[in-house]
Amino acid sequence: MKILFVSHAVPDVNGRGSERRAAQHLATLETLGEVTLVLPDSIAATAEGRGDAMSRLKVDRLVRRPDLTNAAIWNKRHENASGRISRAWAALHRRPEIDQAAPGRYHEECRALIDDDFDLIFAFRIASATWLDSFMPANSDSKAVRIVDFDDIESIGMTRNLPALRSSLFWQVMLRRWIKFTRQTEQRLCDSWDRVLVCSDHDIGEIRDRYGAKAIAVPNTVPFDRAESEPAPLPFRVLFVGTLSYGPNVAGIDWFVKEVWPSLHEALGSKIELVITGYDAPPEIMAFGEMDGVTVISPAESLTPLYAASHAVIAPILSGAGTRIKIIEAMAFGKAVVTTAVGCEGLAVENGEHLLIADEPKDFADAVLSLADDAALRRLVARRGREFGRDHFAPEAADEKLRAAIMAELGTASGGADARLCA
Template identity: 35%
Template sequence: MYALIREVAKAHEVTILSLAGPGDDPALTERELGTTIAVRVPWTGRQPPSAAKRLGQLRALFSPRSAQHRQMIHPALQSALDRLLREQPVDLVHFEFSLTALYRLPSDLPVVLDVHNVEHDLVRQIGRHGSVIRRWFNGIEWRKLRRDEIEAWRRASLCLATSVADSQVIEAATGRTAIVIPNGIDLERVPRRPLTLGRPERLVFVGTLRYWPNAEGVRFFVSRVLPLLRNKIPDVEFVAVGADPPAELAAMARAAGVRLVGRVPDPQPWLERAGIVVVPLLSGGGTRLKILEAFAAGRPVVSTRLGAAGLEVEDGVHLLLADSPEEFAQAVTRLVESPQLRESLVENAWRLVNQRYRWTTIGQRLLDTYDRLISGPRPGDERVEAAVHTD
């Protein structure tokens, strides 16, 4: 979101309207990106699970709406949005995350909705795992969320997806074209570093660990893949970098050769020290920024096919793909044992992100989409104000 707002702000005047939870700093957003209107709330998706979240989930059980609707559709933000529209001319509203398009707007105002993920399908996948209570809750939640998401998609003038697969789901539900605006990378922020800075045997995973698919992937890797690797590479080391790991992962990190790192200000030093980046995801949606960051940093990647879904990558050319524990361990071993393969993957992957996944290129695609939606700039007025909701 930061990168896309920054690219749009190069051409137009942008006003950011956002929920802000404990610890969020709207002043920082305003310094980095421009005018920001923050609505303070007790909890957002950026904060770790809390009593406020659990209470909201409990109350949602007695509502026809999903728990995510309760979290994201806040009366105070609706009031701030109404006031913004009264006080200044707005040519287009861009919402982030599906449910935000359920905020009320004038019917003649163009609305772009960036879907990020098909959230109800993600909750459905998560609902297959965990405790009985978690499975029961998510079994109810994903069905409510599906109704909410489809309603939001249909309200928007245009939906954006990060992958072709997600765009097809949206198109099937709405009967309208969804535009693919992929995730991208800032090659200046994530510079390529020599492979010699990291040991080939050091495997790194980067991702928020309170996010279920990430935690699930780390559990799978430590319990199913790492034991196979130790038989072939005794000094293999696995490092998981990410905020708010659940207690069970902390317990697994006591095993030899496993290190669990919590929230870090910048993952780049960890990527620099990595010999290989692993993405052992078994569930999820959208596309993985973690793979693009590894490509940009010059690190070879082993991923499940689902982990690399939505990216224009080729197995054996840009990365290695493996799904079973045995295949994953074999792919990692190949990379550890072959400096030539590591260098080849790194070179091809860096060329791919440079050509297709730079934010400047993706941002221009978004600007072109805006122009088509509002039929070009209005005579005598080059401003396009966008009210952008982030969490």
């Protein structure tokens, strides 16, 4: 079977959340046939600069597409515009990042890059589907089955992020236009592609209620072969892991440091430490490292020793959408987690059973203190969380669901999938 995998993220099992999910999909697709992977040239170049992410890719063919999209062209024009009128005109035409459609004059070039007949087209996230649809729409002559993984429902995340943005009235209006465009794009893909994937049963309901469509949940996963560890009792070390250039992570850790950390530090003093780690920390996050008891590591060479040295993991997420790999990963390392209702959305966990949930600063601080004060409770929550995570988020479960979704669509399209698999 010939498979076209279009992604806006480099598949990397050690990378950011979206890169890990892309790697998860690629691992399944590789077992089904010959995979052609398409990446934006700038994304591939950035990955090459990070080390061996590109060298680990196991694909039959890698295509690096030009970064010639509506979003890139108009956003560049805005950045380069001089004069108030020119900048205002360019600003009005700026496009959301999901608008990866190739302008018409580049359509032939894009078709030539792919230049093959495929049995399955798999787009990771709606930006990738938008790029492909711009020159090879779903109603074209192609007979390939089309599956798009929304991962997060991006219009929900954008809407939740809106109140936290300190923008002018003009940009508030523009952001609302982009949210509308994103909703329209999600609706179009639900209507025209053969199958939509999401990361949780919760998001299946959102797709049904918003767009009247059926989706399949393929969960985020991490390996559950990690060694569990319990560090020395003191200091009690709290760990935050996340891409530190991602808005919801920035807002969440900013909230924790400013609203929760002072009461924790007042209660325990030098007996508690906070470690913040992740890619691409901006200056305002790095500055937290100057506070008593706070360490910022960006990036970390390896997360394993940081998890091993930690007693608890926090995920103080207040916005965004989808399921958080950081929580699943903490469970895999056998760590008790404190998060918010938004942070654990879609994971189907129970408060006090698999982790602790708190939305107000005092409640969040009390939850962390309860884990610091009661080692038995901490170990119990960690053990139950790990067991729950292993049952629901181990790679085998996601591989089976994705494989079943693909086989079902191939069977529907051809009257049977066996012939394509043997091709």
